[in-house]
Amino acid sequence: MWFGELIKLDKDFYQQDAKTVAKALIGKRLITNIGSKKISRIVETEAYLGPHDLACHSAKGLTTRTKVMFGPAAKTYVYLIYGIHTMFNIVTGNSDGQAVLIRAVEPVSLIKANTNGPGKLTKALGIGLEHNDISLLNNTIYLEDAKPVNKIITTSRIGIDYAKEWKDAPLRFYDFDSKFVSKR
């Protein structure tokens, strides 16, 4: 239930499974205190379910990169892709390799650059590799509850054609009414 108050999402929220969190995150507020305070609204996410999900990095097992995903929920998982872009993820579940990728946000205040794609939003908000493995229960990056969106669309995930039978799993969610959902 949404009472119009700005309530920081807590550990219980993040400990739910990735699919539930991914869908619940649509419409939530993202607050970043990197350089300056920036407020945005999440409009597109993807769920990565764990080691059994071939599109999920934790399917590689416990490695230096994936160890954050195998740790407690409510932590950031930030990694570099194509040597160029950083991807911002949220660890969910119960230390079992789950995460949610934030694919697009809508600027609410103090954001100039485009945020309609996973690489673009990290650049606009200043999220880099140095923000990997930090708690979302502190103040650098955190989320607040918000009014539920009108209509959430579910589709298959983007850019994971290598993931065999997981390629078409309906694990991408976006706000039907947002103009900031990623292209492709």
Added chain:
DNA sequence: GGGACGATGTAT
């Protein structure tokens, strides 16, 4: 030690 390969974005 080294090669292949991306949860992308932009320009052609």
Added chain:
DNA sequence: TACATCGTCCCT
């Protein structure tokens, strides 16, 4: 549809 560019994974 070409390609930039580098951390990570795995040794093809």
